[in-house]
Amino acid sequence: MTAQTLDGKAFAAHLRARIAAQVADLAPRGIVPGLAVVLVGEDPASQVYVRSKGRMTREVGMTSFEHRLPATTDQQTLLALIARLNADPAVNGILVQLPLPKGLDEAAVINAILPEKDVDGFHILNVGRLATGQKAMVPCTPLGCLMLLRDHLGSLAGRNAVVIGRSNIVGKPMAQLLLRDSATVTVAHSRTQDLAALCRQADILVAAVGRAHFVQGDWIKPGATVIDVGINRTEAGLVGDVDFAAASQIAGAITPVPGGVGPMTIACLLANTLTATARSNGLPDPEGLTP
Numbered sequence: 001m002t003a004q005t006l007d008g009k010a011f012a013a014h015l016r017a018r019i020a021a022q023v024a025d026l027a028p029r030g031i032v033p034g035l036a037v038v039l040v041g042e043d044p045a046s047q048v049y050v051r052s053k054g055r056m057t058r059e060v061g062m063t064s065f066e067h068r069l070p071a072t073t074d075q076q077t078l079l080a081l082i083a084r085l086n087a088d089p090a091v092n093g094i095l096v097q098l099p100l101p102k103g104l105d106e107a108a109v110i111n112a113i114l115p116e117k118d119v120d121g122f123h124i125l126n127v128g129r130l131a132t133g134q135k136a137m138v139p140c141t142p143l144g145c146l147m148l149l150r151d152h153l154g155s156l157a158g159r160n161a162v163v164i165g166r167s168n169i170v171g172k173p174m175a176q177l178l179l180r181d182s183a184t185v186t187v188a189h190s191r192t193q194d195l196a197a198l199c200r201q202a203d204i205l206v207a208a209v210g211r212a213h214f215v216q217g218d219w220i221k222p223g224a225t226v227i228d229v230g231i232n233r234t235e236a237g238l239v240g241d242v243d244f245a246a247a248s249q250i251a252g253a254i255t256p257v258p259g260g261v262g263p264m265t266i267a268c269l270l271a272n273t274l275t276a277t278a279r280s281n282g283l284p285d286p287e288g289l290t291p
């Protein structure tokens, strides 16, 4: 069997076009969504992601505000910038690019963002709202995974889902979203016993471990849908957490790396910015952009 490739790049392009149309619909009301991205330090990958975020924000007709601070920035300076962005009515969404340089308190910085402007969905209030089924801002990467899964499978109800990885950015919110869609969810991690056997029971397998080709072909249940969140830079280029060549012989569908989940992350950031803008203006949530 050769798995269907779930083309995140094409899906994300389509999603951005829909967002652009909804942004254009807001213009007659004098509403232009604004997204502020804060980058501290010079991490090369983060610089690439922030550049792409700025470009795509402008492409869908939103206003992009970029704040680049040196790696030596102290906590107080960063918090002062966030306070200014919180108070700025032109800014509907605020994102602090992660990881932050050592010495800065990531949790304190994230929790300083107004929850309604927290387009990353990392603020403790949004985490709690998602976990309790309330209206939340939802983290972009898991939201993108959910969109791909729903598009491919339709209903996720009753399906066995295994999420490998328990990070706050991907693993935990992914598990919450799958639960919300009535999947039966197991979160696996470095201490999980017989991970291969567990994965072989998964109708949906989400790999978010950050280790190149960690998930092997014979871990996959025949016909399963495999979502690879990993982005690992190796001598052979960019690869995922799943051995794509081997897994695609057994899976029913699989996301590639690059071109799978990655592009969905930025498209969902724009979706969240539009959602934040709509909510702050007392408008209904935009069509098809929230879980």
Ligand SMILES: Nc1nc2c(c(=O)[nH]1)N[C@@H](CN(C=O)c1ccc(C(=O)N[C@@H](CCC(=O)O)C(=O)O)cc1)CN2
Residues within 6 Å of the ligand: 048, 049, 095, 096, 097, 098, 099, 120, 140, 141, 231, 238, 257, 258, 259, 260, 261, 262, 263, 264, 265, 266
């Ligand atoms: N504040 C945040 N920080 C980080 C997040 C996040 O969601 N919020 N996620 C990642 C990085 N990230 C966005 O910030 C991101 C990662 C990957 C891609 C992407 O399109 N990847 C491409 C490959 C691009 C490349 O060559 O590196 C792909 O997979 O096809 C977009 C955004 C950590 N930080």
